[in-house]
Amino acid sequence: MLILTKIITLKKNSVTLSDIARELHMTAATVSRALSDHPEISAKTKSIVKEAAQRLDYKPNRIASSLRSGKTNVIGVLIPTAENAFFGSVIHGITNLASKHGYSVLIHECDELFELEVKGIQTFIGARVDGIIASLSRNTVDYDHFLDVKRRNIPLVFFDRVPDLDIPSVVIDGFNGSFWATQHLIDQGYKRIAHISGPLFINTFNDRFKGYEAALKANNIPFESDLVFNGNISIESGMEGTRQLLALAQPPDAIFAAEDFTALGVLKQLKINNIKAPDQFGIFGFCNDMFSEHTTPSLSTMDQQTVLMGQEAFKLLNQIIENGNEKTSDKIVVKPLPVIRESSLKTMQ
Amino acid sequence: MLILTKIITLKKNSVTLSDIARELHMTAATVSRALSDHPEISAKTKSIVKEAAQRLDYKPNRIASSLRSGKTNVIGVLIPTAENAFFGSVIHGITNLASKHGYSVLIHECDELFELEVKGIQTFIGARVDGIIASLSRNTVDYDHFLDVKRRNIPLVFFDRVPDLDIPSVVIDGFNGSFWATQHLIDQGYKRIAHISGPLFINTFNDRFKGYEAALKANNIPFESDLVFNGNISIESGMEGTRQLLALAQPPDAIFAAEDFTALGVLKQLKINNIKAPDQFGIFGFCNDMFSEHTTPSLSTMDQQTVLMGQEAFKLLNQIIENGNEKTSDKIVVKPLPVIRESSLKTMQ
DNA sequence: CTGAAAGCGCTTACAG
DNA sequence: CTGAAAGCGCTTACAG
CATH class of the missing domain: 1.10.260.40 (lambda repressor-like DNA-binding domains)
Incomplete structure (x- = not known):
C-alpha cells in the first residue's frame, strides 16, 4: 500500500x-x-x-480549467509563411498584445499551400481556440474552412490577404498608397510610368494596380496597358518585367513596383542595362522590406506598418471575443507611410 | 422542458x-x-x-482528450523576437516538422526581456506543453525558470543562444565558420584583418571571436587586441568600429564582422570614407541575412542554415519526448555554409 | 465563510 | 464486440 x-x-x-x-x-x-x-x-x-x-x-493546469470554463485563452494565428519579414513582424504585433491580454498564441504556417491552410483551421477548431487571426495563402479560392469557423461561432479576423467574405479584417490602404507613390513619381518629373504588378486576383495587389491607374487618370495621363507587366512577387519577375518594358517602342522612365522584391529586380536589371537610377529612371516599391534601405540606390517604398497591423488585428479580435456581436462590416484600413529614399528622387540628382 | x-x-x-x-x-x-x-x-x-x-x-475536443491522456500534442517555442528573419526562419523549420508529427506550436516572444522569458516558460508549464524549444534572450543570466522545467520533467531543447547548462541543444558551428571566413580573407591576400564582435558573453559571438583568433594563429599572424572592436549587433556598431579601426596607426585592410548588420555598417562607413570594397578592403559577415545578397558590393557571409536548425531542434525534442531518457550531452552542431559574394573577393578585381 | 457535488468531453481498465 | 464506470484537474451553483 x-x-x-x-x-x-x-x-x-x-x-x-x-x-x-x-x-x-x-x-x-x-x-x-x-x-x-x-x-x-x-x-x-x-x-x-x-x-x-x-x-x-x-x-x-490550464487544460483542466479550459475544459471546465469553455475558454482556452488561446488564439490561433494562421500565416502563409514564417520565412518572411512581413509576417514575422505582424506576428510580433499580435503576440505582444495578446500576451498582455492573457492570451497564448498557437501558430500555424501553411507554406502557401491550401491543404495546410485547411489543416491549420481544423487544428485550431480541435484546440478550441477562443479566436482566429488569418491571412490567406496565395492560391486559396475556396473558403469552406473559414465558413466552418463562422458556423461554430469562433471569432475570426483576417489581415492583409483577405477573402471576399463579410468577415472583419485589417488591411493596408494599397489603393491610396499606390496613388501616392505614382503621384510622387509624376511630381519628380518622370514622364512614362510603368507598373509591375503582383497576381491581380489577390486583393492587395489588385488595390495597388487600381491606385496606380487612378493616379495616372487624376493627372490626365492616358493609361497604356503595355506599361503594365503582370509579375509574381519576385526579383525575377521584376527583372523580366523591366526587360520587356525597356524593349517597348516607347519605354517608360519610371516603374512603380507592387512590392519591394519586384522593385529590387527592376534595380538589378537597370544596372545590367547601364541605366542610372534615379536620374535616368525612377523606381518606387511597396512594403519597406528589410533590404530596401540598403540597396544602392536605396529604394523608395511604402511602409506597411506591419506591427501596427498585427496589433489592430488582435484588438479587433479581442473586441469580438468580448462583445460577441461583431459587426461584419468591421474593416480596419491601415495607412501606409511613404519612405522616400534615393531611387525616386530625380530632382535631387 | x-x-x-x-x-x-x-x-x-x-x-x-x-x-x-x-x-x-x-x-x-x-x-x-x-x-x-x-x-x-x-x-x-x-x-x-x-x-x-x-x-x-x-x-x-483536444482539450478534453489532453486532460484525460496527459498529452497535449503541443510544444512551446520561446524566441527573443519574431521581428527578425533568423528566428522566423527557425520557426519555419520547427513548425513544418512539428505539424507533420501531429504537434501544434505555441509561440512566445519575449522581446529580448528576461521577465517575458520567465512569463513565457510559466505559460508553457500552465499549458502543459509536451516539450519546449527555446533560445535565450540577450540579457538572460539566471536560469531558474529553465531548471523548473527540468524539475517537472518537461523535455527541453535550446537552439542558437544556449545557456551554460547540461541541456540538449542545437547550435551553429561559429568557431569553424569564423575560422573559415578569416582564412578566406587571408587567402584573398588581405594583410591586416580586424574583427568587430558581438557581445562576447553570448556563446555564439564568443565562438566567432575564438574562430577568428584561431585562424590568425594558424597562419602565424600575431593577434592584436587593437584590431578587435566590441560591437553590439547593429549597423551603428559596424560603422563606429570601422571608424575606430581606420583611425589606428596601422589600420586594417579587412574586417570579419560577427554578423551581417555589423558587416553592413562596415560597408556603409567605407563608402563614406571613399574606400573601395573589395579591392582596397575586404569584408566578411555572418548570418546570410535577407539583405546581404542585395548590397553593393554584395556581402560575403556564412549561411546559418536556419531552417535546418529549426528542424534539428524539433527532431531532438521529439526524440526526447518519445524516448524519455535523454542524454544531456546531446549537442547538435550545424555547419554553417560559406556564401562567397563580392565583398571579400580581392583577387577578382 | 466553506463544503459536497456535479460536470466540462474525453479515454480506458474492467466486465460481460 | 460493446457497455458501465471512473477519472483527468479544474470551477461553480447550491447548501448550510
Whole structure:
C-alpha cells in the first residue's frame, strides 16, 4: 500500500488543487476560490492557501480549467509563411498584445499551400481556440474552412490577404498608397510610368494596380496597358518585367513596383542595362522590406506598418471575443507611410 | 422542458461524442473507440459511427482528450523576437516538422526581456506543453525558470543562444565558420584583418571571436587586441568600429564582422570614407541575412542554415519526448555554409 | 465563510 | 464486440 502510494506520487509530475487541499485539510473548492481571490474567502484562508501553493510550486493546469470554463485563452494565428519579414513582424504585433491580454498564441504556417491552410483551421477548431487571426495563402479560392469557423461561432479576423467574405479584417490602404507613390513619381518629373504588378486576383495587389491607374487618370495621363507587366512577387519577375518594358517602342522612365522584391529586380536589371537610377529612371516599391534601405540606390517604398497591423488585428479580435456581436462590416484600413529614399528622387540628382 | 433542451442545444456550439452516441443509440465509449479505429470494434460499427461523425461535423475536443491522456500534442517555442528573419526562419523549420508529427506550436516572444522569458516558460508549464524549444534572450543570466522545467520533467531543447547548462541543444558551428571566413580573407591576400564582435558573453559571438583568433594563429599572424572592436549587433556598431579601426596607426585592410548588420555598417562607413570594397578592403559577415545578397558590393557571409536548425531542434525534442531518457550531452552542431559574394573577393578585381 | 457535488468531453481498465 | 464506470484537474451553483 505504501509502495503503491509512492508510485502514484512519482507518476504525476505536477501538484494539483487537491494536493494543496489535502495538505491544508480543506477542499479543492476552497483552494480554487482562494487562489482566484474569490470575495467570499477569508483573508486568512487566502494567505494560507497562497503560501502553500507557492511552497508546493503549484502551477494551475490550464487544460483542466479550459475544459471546465469553455475558454482556452488561446488564439490561433494562421500565416502563409514564417520565412518572411512581413509576417514575422505582424506576428510580433499580435503576440505582444495578446500576451498582455492573457492570451497564448498557437501558430500555424501553411507554406502557401491550401491543404495546410485547411489543416491549420481544423487544428485550431480541435484546440478550441477562443479566436482566429488569418491571412490567406496565395492560391486559396475556396473558403469552406473559414465558413466552418463562422458556423461554430469562433471569432475570426483576417489581415492583409483577405477573402471576399463579410468577415472583419485589417488591411493596408494599397489603393491610396499606390496613388501616392505614382503621384510622387509624376511630381519628380518622370514622364512614362510603368507598373509591375503582383497576381491581380489577390486583393492587395489588385488595390495597388487600381491606385496606380487612378493616379495616372487624376493627372490626365492616358493609361497604356503595355506599361503594365503582370509579375509574381519576385526579383525575377521584376527583372523580366523591366526587360520587356525597356524593349517597348516607347519605354517608360519610371516603374512603380507592387512590392519591394519586384522593385529590387527592376534595380538589378537597370544596372545590367547601364541605366542610372534615379536620374535616368525612377523606381518606387511597396512594403519597406528589410533590404530596401540598403540597396544602392536605396529604394523608395511604402511602409506597411506591419506591427501596427498585427496589433489592430488582435484588438479587433479581442473586441469580438468580448462583445460577441461583431459587426461584419468591421474593416480596419491601415495607412501606409511613404519612405522616400534615393531611387525616386530625380530632382535631387 | 422542450424549451430548456433547446436552449442547451443552442448554447453548446460543438458536437460531442455523447451527441453522436445518443443519435446512434450506443455509448460514448464505443463511439470513441470506433473513431480511433480500436481493433475490437466491428467494421460495421466503425463505418456507422464515422458516417455520423462526418454528418454531424464532429471535431474531437483536444482539450478534453489532453486532460484525460496527459498529452497535449503541443510544444512551446520561446524566441527573443519574431521581428527578425533568423528566428522566423527557425520557426519555419520547427513548425513544418512539428505539424507533420501531429504537434501544434505555441509561440512566445519575449522581446529580448528576461521577465517575458520567465512569463513565457510559466505559460508553457500552465499549458502543459509536451516539450519546449527555446533560445535565450540577450540579457538572460539566471536560469531558474529553465531548471523548473527540468524539475517537472518537461523535455527541453535550446537552439542558437544556449545557456551554460547540461541541456540538449542545437547550435551553429561559429568557431569553424569564423575560422573559415578569416582564412578566406587571408587567402584573398588581405594583410591586416580586424574583427568587430558581438557581445562576447553570448556563446555564439564568443565562438566567432575564438574562430577568428584561431585562424590568425594558424597562419602565424600575431593577434592584436587593437584590431578587435566590441560591437553590439547593429549597423551603428559596424560603422563606429570601422571608424575606430581606420583611425589606428596601422589600420586594417579587412574586417570579419560577427554578423551581417555589423558587416553592413562596415560597408556603409567605407563608402563614406571613399574606400573601395573589395579591392582596397575586404569584408566578411555572418548570418546570410535577407539583405546581404542585395548590397553593393554584395556581402560575403556564412549561411546559418536556419531552417535546418529549426528542424534539428524539433527532431531532438521529439526524440526526447518519445524516448524519455535523454542524454544531456546531446549537442547538435550545424555547419554553417560559406556564401562567397563580392565583398571579400580581392583577387577578382 | 466553506463544503459536497456535479460536470466540462474525453479515454480506458474492467466486465460481460 | 460493446457497455458501465471512473477519472483527468479544474470551477461553480447550491447548501448550510
